Amino acid sequence: MLAAMPPTPPPTPEPGEVRIRDRGDACPGALRLHPADDGRLARLRLPAGRLTARQVEVLARAAESLGDGRISITSRGNAELRGLGEGCGAELAELLAGAGLLPSPTHERVRNIVASPGAGLDGLGCADVQLWARELDAALCAEPRAASLSGRFLFVLDDGRGDVAGLGGDVSLVAGLDGSALLRPGSPGAPPRPKAPGAPGVFRLAADDAVRAALATALAFLDAAEAAGNGAWRPHELPDEHVPDWAGALARAGIAAEPVPVPPLPAARPPAPGPLGDHALHVLAPLGRLTAAQLRALADGADELRLTPWRGAVVVGARADRLPELETYGLVTRPDLPSVGVSACTGRPGCAKSLADVRTDAALVHRGGLPVHFSGCERRCGHPHGTWVDVLATGDDAYLVDGAPTPRTSLPEAVTTARSLPAHTR
Incomplete structure (x- = not known):
């Protein structure tokens, strides 16, 4: 059976043209589950990305018992559960509400x-x-x-x-x-x-x-x-x-x-992975996705977690001596690790619109100065803000790297070259 497809969004209006929305937005929530190729998807809004230790345990348990065992971090510091079963909505809602993650069902999205x-x-x-x-x-x-x-x-x-x-x-x-x-x-x-x-x-x-x-x-x-x-x-x-x-x-x-008068926006780079002050750590999730075990490891002994818009977590109440342990879980704890700054949308097999398994392909490249984002289709879900190297799938083995046609086998070299050229801005 084919997975249900979300409505196709209307074309982006030209500058000066007003967009007409004839329906409410279709963003998934914790109570409104979205059908995807790998099962249902739930998106949990976490204001400021904050999770207590108890909430971490409930989220990890929900991922293991109802989903695919992983937690995705969005570009707004929210959390997604994927691979959820067709009839798990009521059980998921009960788990989340019991942990204080659904303070208002009418306002959760x-x-x-x-x-x-x-x-x-x-x-x-x-x-x-x-x-x-x-x-x-x-x-x-x-x-x-x-x-x-x-x-x-x-x-x-x-x-x-x-x-x-x-x-x-x-x-x-x-x-x-x-x-x-x-x-x-x-x-x-x-x-x-x-x-x-x-x-x-x-x-x-x-x-x-x-x-x-x-x-x-x-x-x-x-x-x-x-x-x-x-x-x-x-x-x-x-x-x-x-x-x-x-x-x-x-x-x-x-x-x-x-x-x-409108001032320029203040701008600073995200903190590098590693210590954040004397009593906190900044750790990235590989390609923005955590296993339940990794999430539990982050929260072990911490005062709280703060999921970040850079698809990582700030571990509050942890010292630098925990970093080697967290690295053994496959977490990104140092700025010199190759996966820093590389992100990707869900891609195949989870998304029906994706033209490639972009997460596997993203693991082939190393980031240099600019962030690199892999997209399975022209929607470019989850792309960074500002300037980045845009890697867009056009087929199973073909990409555009900042607009230049690139075979999959040439991605590492093409991404390296793209860093010295004008990069993608949206």
């Missing part, structure tokens, strides 16, 4: 919150935005209207170091040294559109108001989307004449916010 994973651990940030993430999650779940947000709507909380500010948030907050925060509504890096009067800007406000401001901004988007009637999932899909009244929304929420 809208809890997309990325926060600087090193916040509060290494002294580099201006505020502990991990605390903001917990507060924002509670505020979202308590607001009935927030359940109408798309499963793709993203909140980004950067502690000022610039590690996550450029991840394309629909509502972004950047902490400042002076107890302030910059609120940036909209979607930085979205496809260019003609600038509209009153287009989204940036607001400076007190850090104590940051979470309330983020929620008010998201609700202002919902107001504008309802008025526009085009089914927009994210702010950049709104027509020019329906730009949300961001300033008015903040004022109505009682938040003092000063419009300021």
Whole structure:
């Protein structure tokens, strides 16, 4: 029997053209399982990627007893279970709810919150935005209207170091040294559109108001989307004449916010694998996927785990002497290991749209200066933000490397050459 196929997305509109959405987004969740070639898929939203030791054990047990024994980490620091059976939805929901991983069944798909994973651990940030993430999650779940947000709507909380500010948030907050925060509504890096009067800007406000401001901004988007009637999932899909009244929304929420010129986004490279301060470690999952045993090893003796948008985990409460042990589990613990910076979508056999087993092929190459991402089809699921080497499958043994036709056997050399050429930006 052929696996069910997800709806084919409409073509990407040209610059200046408004996208019409005639259906809700089809993003999987913990309760809405997605059919794939390797079974059902569940996506668990984990605000700021945070997992307690108990939640780690429940997640590992669910992967082993209901799925394929692995946990995938997404580019938003969420977790996916694959290979789930047809009738396991109720059992999975019960397991997750019992571990506190489903605080609101109506809001479970809208809890997309990325926060600087090193916040509060290494002294580099201006505020502990991990605390903001917990507060924002509670505020979202308590607001009935927030359940109408798309499963793709993203909140980004950067502690000022610039590690996550450029991840394309629909509502972004950047902490400042002076107890302030910059609120940036909209979607930085979205496809260019003609600038509209009153287009989204940036607001400076007190850090104590940051979470309330983020929620008010998201609700202002919902107001504008309802008025526009085009089914927009994210702010950049709104027509020019329906730009949300961001300033008015903040004022109505009682938040003092000063419009300021749009500054460049702060930018910093993700931390290298290894120690993160004196009491935390940053470890990467090979190609973004952990076995249940690897997940348990990471959590052993830790205060908590924080899954990261770089498809790894920050182990809070662990010292550098644990790194050799974690490396024996096949985890990436050093920046000189060849798999650092190489990522891939699911590919064959898990995805019916994929033209190749990209995960096997990705293991052939080593990353240099730029990230490298393997995609099984033109959707490029899970690609990095910013600039990267784009490796796109066009058949079983054929790829495009930054647009250049490349046989599978030549991938290592082609990826090395591509590092010195203009790379893919989306």
